[in-house]
Amino acid sequence: MDVDTRLLRYFLAVADEANLTRAAERLFVSQPALSKQIKQLETQLGVRLFTRSHDGMALTDAGRALAARAPAALAACDNALRETKATARRVDHVLRVGFLANAANEATQEIVARFTRIRPDWHVTMRQASWSDPTAGLADGDVDAALLRLPFPGSSGFRVRVLITEPRWVALPAAHPLAVHDEIPFEDLWGEPFVAAPAGTGPWRDYWLAAGERDGRPPRIGAVTDQPDDWLQAIANGDGVALAPASAARFYARPGVTYRPVRGVSPSRVGVAWPPAADRDPVVQDFVACCLHATGSPRSTHAGEGL
């Protein structure tokens, strides 16, 4: 009796949304594909998992039984694979670190330099992640630690220490009328189209749209991008504006894109994150210590404070 864990994830999404169409969006597949997969799971088990009706998919009793047990099964599989990867890296003396765009910017080199001084027999591999995976590989166990912008989706499952706090600015097309000002009140941007992260990155996308600081007005989306280059391109094209950490002005300067300070929007924070399983891993903890020292952060700065 074999199943692809993908099928179980699909099933849980549908069970959770109680709606095929919305679940399909969340899973980034088409509705018919999901419909077929669910049906296949049902025939494979010989069990009706949902009762279909004009207003959605409701779990049957059997479906509820599966919904109750599938998460544990998925977790067990995930855990097995993650631990396998972690073991391989431990054996090879390789520390993989994920990062998102310019997460730790200037500090990155200093962090790596410190780490190699402490652990000369280890090798650090930096792996840039696309914005469609804001955990930069932590969730899949592809990295041992990650340098991230906070908040990030699923942050509750990981340990986080804050390293840097910096104001958020706005990136504008150079020709944009507001570009003439030295500082821009955030309210002036409410009506602007924004270049956003892909849907499905949830709170992370919302954070960079400052969705919670717009007095309830929904943001306008001008474009959706996945990588720094596309993002710059979209802004230069005039598809929209975007909030960005102040340091982006140094790291992502480009003709056609202008950066300006913004008044009235919360700052951005950079953190180092690691999976709970690495709490006792001295190498990962050394890396975390290097992050804290390299950025001059007090050792006690936890992420929980005022997210």
Add this chain to the structure above:
Amino acid sequence: MDVDTRLLRYFLAVADEANLTRAAERLFVSQPALSKQIKQLETQLGVRLFTRSHDGMALTDAGRALAARAPAALAACDNALRETKATARRVDHVLRVGFLANAANEATQEIVARFTRIRPDWHVTMRQASWSDPTAGLADGDVDAALLRLPFPGSSGFRVRVLITEPRWVALPAAHPLAVHDEIPFEDLWGEPFVAAPAGTGPWRDYWLAAGERDGRPPRIGAVTDQPDDWLQAIANGDGVALAPASAARFYARPGVTYRPVRGVSPSRVGVAWPPAADRDPVVQDFVACCLHATGSPRSTHAGEGL
């Protein structure tokens, strides 16, 4: 990070055998297919799981880590699916019973009759299994209970009560020289080709070849069959002889096939088996009670005694 549980099973088989070719046989796939699958698992994880050498596949440290955790993950998945099926049947008031060929022969009707008298609102579904699945669907959770010939592979994972004990006879081609005798000493059959169950049914196959009662001589295999009809056909064809429960003479009489008592071979036992998860299921326990009553078995007859 999705995996098909099949991949994990494949991996565990290779880890266990430390040999691709033998693992492939055990899994009933070709060696190249298995080779590719293992390689794919490795690339998907980005981790070497085995070191290949001229004399087999040896686990790496990472491979050992996976081998340690995969069984639990597989068990969690299996459990989720099995419980789902069981729940569906409970809701529908359906009891599925697997059986192997003529396992409980005459008693079957009596068992079902008793059960329907006790549980008039329930419906019993009998499902005949092929010999390539000697647990008759118990292992996959496809049935709530099964009527089986003992011993069967994996019997240790299930509860079993013995119902019937009957001598084993031999089924011969009608024209076979030995068919003239009223009773045949088992030694006289040692040299005969046998019609056997598929390899991969392990101890079950061996039991019906009486491999342990041949004084060390290996059995000769004349044909391999999967179902009663093929089995009868093979014997009538003269492909070989086969041990069979005495009752087969009544249930599987056919021109060209003769049944004779055998002296010097242990008897066959029929049992009812159920998964431990159903220990507390009153419906399954009622069914078990019906089995015991219908066959006049004392309630205390456990399977463990003198297997």
Add this chain to the structure above:
DNA sequence: CGACGTCCATGCCGTCAGGTTATCGATGCG
């Protein structure tokens, strides 16, 4: 009351992963 929106199912098609057979390269052994 009919047009429309919502929601799931179906049909058709392109792509790719998984399986099979046949064969090769490397290694150890008689």
Add this chain to the structure above:
DNA sequence: CGCATCGATAACCTGACGGCATGGACGTCG
């Protein structure tokens, strides 16, 4: 030196999965 063993590779076939377009049932609103 030929042979057996073991894993990798090549060529091919089938079927599963995904996408798009569309259909059918049901509720809602003008």
